[in-house]
Amino acid sequence: MAKRPKRHAQHEEHMDESWLIPYADLLTLLLALFIVLFASSEMDAKKFDQMVRSFNVALNGGVGVLDQPSPIPLDPNMMQQTIHKGAQERPKTEEEKKLEEAIRKETEDLKKLQTQLEGYIQQNKLQDKLQTKLTEEGLLITILDNALFDSGSAVLKPEARKLASEMAAMLVPHPKKVTVTGHTDNVPIHRAEFPSNWDLSAKRSVNFLKVLLENKKLDPTKFSATGMGEYHPVAPNTTAEGRAKNRRVEVAILRDLASPPKNSVNP
Template structure:
């Protein structure tokens, strides 16, 4: 074999290996890519959901990534919400139970006071001039104007002042109640030296009677209010003399503190 042929064979034994370099680089990149993809797939699902909600909030006009309203509520937050609702229900039930107890106590007090008034009216022969009425809003003592005043006047008669004092003595047993003293007239116009309207007369009668009640220093004046109702709240027909006589009156009302709105405001008991 010639020398030239031998050299040619030796040259063919050394093939070109330059392609290995880009191949190794490609393998390295693929490995890195798979590692990154694996790391992403293993991320915390809850954090990914929060991040998703945060981005959604931003895209929809939210206040930002840290906006708490955009985060998914956790179980602990849900449990806390349930606990707060339960506490509110318990508090409401406790409050309603206490109000029911106080309402029952108030009913007993007003019934006791009504019995005292009724007994006083019976013992003094005043059934024609006084009566009591207890309903869902108040206990009312109605006094005919003939028992208290001269016609067209607001000055309480001397023999009627004892009536006011007796009422005040019974009221002092229950000092926490608001007391409303109202004057009422019939619809016959009045125009004398002292009064130019039934408004004026009814207001003065309520005020004068209240003043006598408050001579009892055991009563709290801040609990009392006088009001003139004039002819505008009649309880009888003004077309008859009997009806007009019933409409001329003074009412002393002890106002309930715990009124039950669910119950109709009808009469519970009355004395005539």
């Protein structure tokens, strides 16, 4: 019987894949680089320091830049100061300059109106009944209810009508949105005309608004009135003094432009 020829073992030829190891290492390092760059762009030194520590743990197979201790500890305050300094050195666009100038002018106008109102308050010795405050939203005028109404009433006193007329005249050169908001304390009211504090606060704000708009030089479309009842107190309702502060009417002359930074607004 003839012998079968021996078959030689067939070996498939394989490509040399040893290049995948340095290639994978290179991709890992590139990923680490981009993540570190992204973390740096976030301008947060604390997050950056945490990111560095994380990569030191993940990539501890060799000694590299990330494994070396920083010769100077990262100071978040110093880093933030450097960032702000760089931002200030960036030249502003024309739009930014125009917006800043418009905001500055609007703030000056509101300050002038505040000065006028403060003069009226001092002249009429109303310091204990009227207050003004310049905020990020605009100029807020707070009037305690005893300067405007009798207890439980929404009818303006004669001197309150005079105050509203004077205020309206001051608002004419400042054609801005104006909100009138009525507030009460938490003592329940039970009257046929005012079943609740909601009704009383709303009626008081509307009545004050009507006297303002008796000045025909004002644009009614820019005015609105709201009743908040007892639900936005500025003082505890547990004392007579606190309840007196909560019974008030707030007149807000609102800004037309974006609010300036907090440190540029005088309270």
